[in-house]
């Protein structure tokens with residue numbers, strides 16, 4: 001028999017008798033499990049669900065998420081404002097919803113991942129929007145990165161119609177979304193968080209439950225504020241190296257050997273050195289997140305001077321037409 005090597009986090013399928021195949025993940029065994037001595041054994045957590053899943057917003061993030069939901073055996077109904085983006089997923093086995101309201105009314109749990117606070121509100125409150133499909137027991141999970149006020153308003157309207165609400169923004173990028181390795185920050189209805197377990201297993205490597213609605217939005221903005229400021233600092237260092245006659249490649253080699261070494265630092269520098277600014281995380285969205293994080297600090301009189309400085313550089317990059325490039329194109333704001 002061929003040897004199979006498994007690692008924690010690997011996804012597997014199990015088949016028991018005449019039951020349909022069910023997805024699972026290799027996890028640490030429970031502490032009290034009595035394992036056969038001397039035998040290497042794996043512990044599989046089966047996580048499938050029979051809930052009907054809806055998904056609204058097939059952008060960079062939503063596309064990877066929906067592919068992984070389908071791969072892990074979920075029944076998914078999709079809708080996107082630009083309808084053609086649904087075609088690929090219909091070929092992969094998804095069902096098509098004609099409006100957000102129709103998706104919500106035909107599904108048990110509907111997820112959404114759209115660009116910004118305005119889009120998140122339009123989707124729920126607009127004509128044939130999510131709210132039109134909410135009835136008691138319907139579940140809505142907003143995965144967009146927005147501010148706490150927006151998500152609180154959405155939670156209130158959904159709950160006022162008898163729906164259940166969870167916010168679940170994600171940390172990651174397009175590649176991590178495709179790989180099902182996002183980090184999910186959730187807050188709101190704890191029961192719904194647990195009901196989403198199968199979906200979160202398919203799309204993410206881990207998830208955090210952070211309490212009441214608004215907490216995940218705040219935490220997400222803080223995470224992205226750190227990431228966005230770091231990216232601007234990397235660009236500043238690389239350009240300063242260049243104008244002072246230092247090798248940018250050597251700067252990267254030195255950073256990679258030090259304590260700042262990370263996949264993020266290495267990938268973003270490599271992309272800059274190759275002049276590759278294909279979006280993995282749109283520059284316009286990291287600038288939106290910095291702007292919202294600064295407003296968060298503003299609301300509690302907490303200084304955010306580093307984020308404010310980084311935000312100015314991203315604004316300059318946007319003025320240079322870099323919005324739809326990767327956030328690493330902030331580099332171009334330093335070239336004069």
Ligand SMILES: NC(=O)c1ccc[n+]([C@@H]2O[C@H](COP(=O)([O-])OP(=O)(O)OC[C@H]3O[C@@H](n4cnc5c(N)ncnc54)[C@H](OP(=O)(O)O)[C@@H]3O)[C@@H](O)[C@H]2O)c1
Nearest residue numbers: 057058059060061081082114115119145173174280281285
């Ligand atoms: N990309 C990343 O690395 C990353 C990482 C973490 C978090 N995020 C967050 O995840 C969210 C989505 O990001 P993304 O990269 O997937 O964005 P994206 O590729 O630009 O996709 C945006 C999606 O929002 C839809 N949309 C925009 N305005 C809308 C409106 N008024 N009504 C309905 N739908 C609307 C778009 O529809 P159309 O196709 O019709 O334009 C598209 O499906 C953002 O909040 C972003 O900050 C992104």
